[in-house]
Amino acid sequence: MTKTTKKFKTEVKQLLDLVIHSLYSNKEIFLRELISNASDAIDKARFESLTNKAIVSDDLKINISVDKEKKALIIADNGIGMTQEEVETNIGTIARSGTKAFMEQIKEQGKGDTELIGQFGVGFYSAFMVADHVELVTKKAGADSDAVKWSSDGSGEYSIETAEKATQGTEITVYLTEEFEEFMQEYRIKNIVQKFSDYIEYPVVLEVEREEGEDDDKKTVVKEETVNSQKAIWTRSKSDITEEEYEEFYKHISHDYNAPQETVHWTVEGTSEFKALLFIPSQPPMDFMMPDRKKGLHLYVKRVFISDNCEELIPEYLRFVKGVVDSSDLPLNVSREILQEDRQIKIIEKNVVKKVLSTLKTMKENDIEKYTAFWKNFGRVLKEGMHFDFANKDKIKELMLFETANGEAGKLISLKEYVEEMPEGQSDIYYIAGENRSVVENSPHLEAFRKKGYDILFLTDPIDEWVVQSLPEYDEKSLKSVTRGDVELGSDEEKEESKKALDEAGKKYETVIGVIQKVLEEDVKEVRLSNRLTESASCLVADQYAMDANMERIMKAMGQDMPKSKRILELNPTHPVLEMLKSTCDTDVKDQKIADYAGLLFDLALLAEGSSPRNPLQLSKKIGELMVNAK
Numbered sequence: 001m002t003k004t005t006k007k008f009k010t011e012v013k014q015l016l017d018l019v020i021h022s023l024y025s026n027k028e029i030f031l032r033e034l035i036s037n038a039s040d041a042i043d044k045a046r047f048e049s050l051t052n053k054a055i056v057s058d059d060l061k062i063n064i065s066v067d068k069e070k071k072a073l074i075i076a077d078n079g080i081g082m083t084q085e086e087v088e089t090n091i092g093t094i095a096r097s098g099t100k101a102f103m104e105q106i107k108e109q110g111k112g113d114t115e116l117i118g119q120f121g122v123g124f125y126s127a128f129m130v131a132d133h134v135e136l137v138t139k140k141a142g143a144d145s146d147a148v149k150w151s152s153d154g155s156g157e158y159s160i161e162t163a164e165k166a167t168q169g170t171e172i173t174v175y176l177t178e179e180f181e182e183f184m185q186e187y188r189i190k191n192i193v194q195k196f197s198d199y200i201e202y203p204v205v206l207e208v209e210r211e212e213g214e215d216d217d218k219k220t221v222v223k224e225e226t227v228n229s230q231k232a233i234w235t236r237s238k239s240d241i242t243e244e245e246y247e248e249f250y251k252h253i254s255h256d257y258n259a260p261q262e263t264v265h266w267t268v269e270g271t272s273e274f275k276a277l278l279f280i281p282s283q284p285p286m287d288f289m290m291p292d293r294k295k296g297l298h299l300y301v302k303r304v305f306i307s308d309n310c311e312e313l314i315p316e317y318l319r320f321v322k323g324v325v326d327s328s329d330l331p332l333n334v335s336r337e338i339l340q341e342d343r344q345i346k347i348i349e350k351n352v353v354k355k356v357l358s359t360l361k362t363m364k365e366n367d368i369e370k371y372t373a374f375w376k377n378f379g380r381v382l383k384e385g386m387h388f389d390f391a392n393k394d395k396i397k398e399l400m401l402f403e404t405a406n407g408e409a410g411k412l413i414s415l416k417e418y419v420e421e422m423p424e425g426q427s428d429i430y431y432i433a434g435e436n437r438s439v440v441e442n443s444p445h446l447e448a449f450r451k452k453g454y455d456i457l458f459l460t461d462p463i464d465e466w467v468v469q470s471l472p473e474y475d476e477k478s479l480k481s482v483t484r485g486d487v488e489l490g491s492d493e494e495k496e497e498s499k500k501a502l503d504e505a506g507k508k509y510e511t512v513i514g515v516i517q518k519v520l521e522e523d524v525k526e527v528r529l530s531n532r533l534t535e536s537a538s539c540l541v542a543d544q545y546a547m548d549a550n551m552e553r554i555m556k557a558m559g560q561d562m563p564k565s566k567r568i569l570e571l572n573p574t575h576p577v578l579e580m581l582k583s584t585c586d587t588d589v590k591d592q593k594i595a596d597y598a599g600l601l602f603d604l605a606l607l608a609e610g611s612s613p614r615n616p617l618q619l620s621k622k623i624g625e626l627m628v629n630a631k
Contacts (some may be wrong), residue, residue, distance in 0.1 A: 033123035041079025116341030277325035444536035
């Protein structure tokens with residue numbers, strides 16, 4: 001066949017511009033694409049060799065070599081190859097995928113299915129990103145036809161002619177532009193292959209030059225080095241993988257020196273097919289809370305690397321999970337926009353979340369010590385799902401653990417355990433939020449609850465304030481803050497008795513309350529008697545749906561400009577200080593001592609909730625004066 005020049009069958013210039021300038025932002029991707037195409041071709045040869053013995057399926061490999069004089073990179077395979085007609089059909093027409101047609105043919109003939117990489121027919125043209133000229137020589141396996149040479153500079157035309165090639169397969173020569181001659185360097189080629197194609201099933205062999213012999217008799221020889229591991233551990237059966245192999249792979253992808261706490265390895269088949277190997281770390285990395293930390297999973301498409309940070313595969317609240325997802329359904333040229341919108345990605349994410357949560361549930365049920373260690377490391381992150389993942393909220397709430405007032409420091413219980421241990425007569429779940437256990441366990445707000453034997457959840461993570469907003473009740477029991485609203489504890493009869501006692505005390509101390517209210521009118525919304533205090537003289541509470549002191553501190557720490565809010569000052573009607581103030585009021589309602597004590601009661605309530613007093617120096621002087629006068 002004489003050499004002929006033909007035009008591409010589509011508006012090739014525009015399409016090539018799209019491939020070269022828009023489809024791939026990372027130029028080194030071209031080598032991944034060509035290796036993937038070669039892997040495809042070998043897959044086809046292996047498949048066809050089952051019924052056609054003329055097709056060679058032994059010693060299958062992908063060969064990479066460099067021609068320094070021609071400034072060319074050569075990628076060769078001994079796969080299925082192509083006839084002239086197939087070259088014109090699959091190469092002469094942009095976005096006409098031979099692989100896709102091959103898979104459709106297999107399906108039609110009822111030969112089953114096979115996993116092949118290139119589905120869109122544009123990967124070959126990525127070579128023009130780094131080359132000013134590309135040549136392809138191919139010979140169809142098992143056919144009597146001659147080899148074919150295809151050549152183009154990507155300007156809109158290509159030439160095709162008969163060529164000499166002794167063996168089956170395809171050889172692509174990429175004539176690199178001056179700008180991209182770096183891709184002839186040995187270390188650069190190895191780096192790209194190990195990054196993108198390390199788990200390709202077939203050996204990727206690089207021809208390298210090495211010096212051999214003694215100093216006086218050195219000579220340069222060309223050797224072949226296999227530069228990919230071919231060890232896609234996630235494609236193997238779990239029964240064939242040791243714990244040491246899992247651990248080694250985890251350390252490789254996570255850069256963690258510790259072994260993982262849990263390994264999750266499974267395969268999904270059906271409408272969406274993928275393999276996944278995920279790990280739950282035993283310790284959070286040092287950069288775990290850094291905003292620019294990589295939070296996604298490694299994404300592969302049929303063992304070809306796509307991304308080491310695919311955030312679309314896993315929600316933010318599971319960002320502690322490390323691992324690999326290998327999809328059979330996604331295209332190789334998947335972009336970030338496709339990842340965000342692709343239906344298959346959504347299905348994979350849903351399955352990943354389901355599997356991780358079920359794994360954590362099993363861990364919690366079967367090994368609570370192991371789960372408690374996990375929770376202490378990653379619980380504050382997992383709780384974010386209560387606010388952001390409505391679909392899985394019921395599953396997440398069963399995974400949450402809390403310290404409580406009745407438990408010793410460090411001991412954690414679940415909401416289910418809390419409810420099971422509730423004493424008779426307790427109808428709600430009570431909690432208190434604060435900076436740490438020391439602050440909340442010494443709060444005066446707990447006094448009446450402790451007297452009744454009620455336990456209180458300690459919420460000491462900032463995220464907890466948002467968690468309880470997404471969790472108004474559990475097991476038909478409302479979650480209530482002990483620092484907000486009124487308190488009614490016990491049976492109906494006990495509540496009635498408490499209300500009656502509070503009404504009587506209110507009449508008794510009506511004048512005192514009125515005077516204190518006037519003194520503190522700039523600082524408090526209301527002064528009232530409390531049935532939540534049994535030992536302390538005072539405390540500050542917020543309205544039922546208002547922001548309490550802890551929430552205000554969190555918002556201010558986030559840089560929010562918070563307007564001054566007034567809370568309610570509650571007084572203990574059984575505390576001696578109230579009787580003393582009543583005696584003083586009965587004598588002289590304008591006595592300065594009343595104003596001083598009112599200020600002290602307010603400042604002490606601020607200190608008890610973890611807030612700063614209005615004027616620390618003045619408070620110190622007043623307490624000193626009281627100590628002197630008490631002699």
